[in-house]
Amino acid sequence: MTPAIDVRGVWRIYETAAGYTPALRGVSLTVARGEFLAIMGPSGSGKSTLMNILGCLDRPTTGSYRLEGIEVSDLSEDDLAHVRSSRLGFVFQSFNLLPRATVLRNVMLPLVYSDLPPRDRELAAWRALRSVGLPEEHYLHRSNELSGGQMQRVAIARALVNDPTIIFADEPTGNLDTATGEMVMRTFQRMQRRGKTIVLITHDPEVAEWADRTVHIRDGRLFSDEEERSYLAGLARAEAADGPSREGAGASSFSPDPAQRRTKILGVPCL
Ligand SMILES: Nc1ncnc2c1ncn2[C@@H]1O[C@H](COP(=O)(O)OP(=O)(O)OP(=O)(O)O)[C@@H](O)[C@H]1O
Ligand SMILES: [Mg+2]
Numbered sequence: 001m002t003p004a005i006d007v008r009g010v011w012r013i014y015e016t017a018a019g020y021t022p023a024l025r026g027v028s029l030t031v032a033r034g035e036f037l038a039i040m041g042p043s044g045s046g047k048s049t050l051m052n053i054l055g056c057l058d059r060p061t062t063g064s065y066r067l068e069g070i071e072v073s074d075l076s077e078d079d080l081a082h083v084r085s086s087r088l089g090f091v092f093q094s095f096n097l098l099p100r101a102t103v104l105r106n107v108m109l110p111l112v113y114s115d116l117p118p119r120d121r122e123l124a125a126w127r128a129l130r131s132v133g134l135p136e137e138h139y140l141h142r143s144n145e146l147s148g149g150q151m152q153r154v155a156i157a158r159a160l161v162n163d164p165t166i167i168f169a170d171e172p173t174g175n176l177d178t179a180t181g182e183m184v185m186r187t188f189q190r191m192q193r194r195g196k197t198i199v200l201i202t203h204d205p206e207v208a209e210w211a212d213r214t215v216h217i218r219d220g221r222l223f224s225d226e227e228e229r230s231y232l233a234g235l236a237r238a239e240a241a242d243g244p245s246r247e248g249a250g251a252s253s254f255s256p257d258p259a260q261r262r263t264k265i266l267g268v269p270c271l
Helices: 047-054 077-087 103-113 118-131 148-160 178-193 225-242 258-266
Strands: 005-016 019-031 036-040 062-067 088-092 166-170 197-202 213-218 221-223
Touching (some): 005 047, 019 047, 036 047, 047 197, 103 118, 166 178
Parallel strands (some): 036 197
Antiparallel strands (some): 005 019
């Protein structure tokens, strides 16, 4: 079966008044259908940039991205919007709900461009809310009358209402306490059992443990668990031997040496 996500050699270089920022540097990643993947990395490492590309909210500067077998890196804006609305669901750290609209209306929002009659939209929203375990007594409440955990479950229901095949979540537990975060993670786990592919970004190793597999992003490059361990061990060895000024000298294949970085950046065809 074709993978849900197949990314090859993706670079994303932001162009600003201050110059070029290579936020992704040759990222390759395959996610199987039905897999639950966690992406971890420090602030500024490129997590949201990668998520925006995987979620078809942005396009790679170079490289290929096949989503369920379709090459999406050069689709038009309209075609990308269609891929997003028919196949993808999104959950964010800050919930992004309309505070004064009811829970039901918030969940119906992604269906605004669908051909479904209003009654069916309401039914779809009702089903999505039931599937995330939110009690029915809240469906007609305004979303700002809910707790953080309830708000996030509404946001997950909104991500599910289109029946997407892949759900992207960017720090979905970042604003929640541990117990509430666990409840939200159980909801993702249930979605995986129903056949959804889940890609989740987190800073928190305990949250990442809910996933089948974790990849690490540092300085715009992806590492497996094992590569990350050897990269960090290399940094620690170099620091112990020479002090922090030669940071990274021990991590031969992923050396963050500035001269090497410049060569690679300039090696990208678009520059
Ligand atoms: N729109 C943009 N224009 C220019 N540079 C950007 C833009 N968005 C991100 N960057 C830069 O790209 C790099 C990666 O940013 P990104 O937002 O992907 O990091 P992140 O890993 O999501 O960080 P955080 O954990 O803080 O959310 C950073 O150096 C950032 O300054
Ligand atoms: Mg981010």
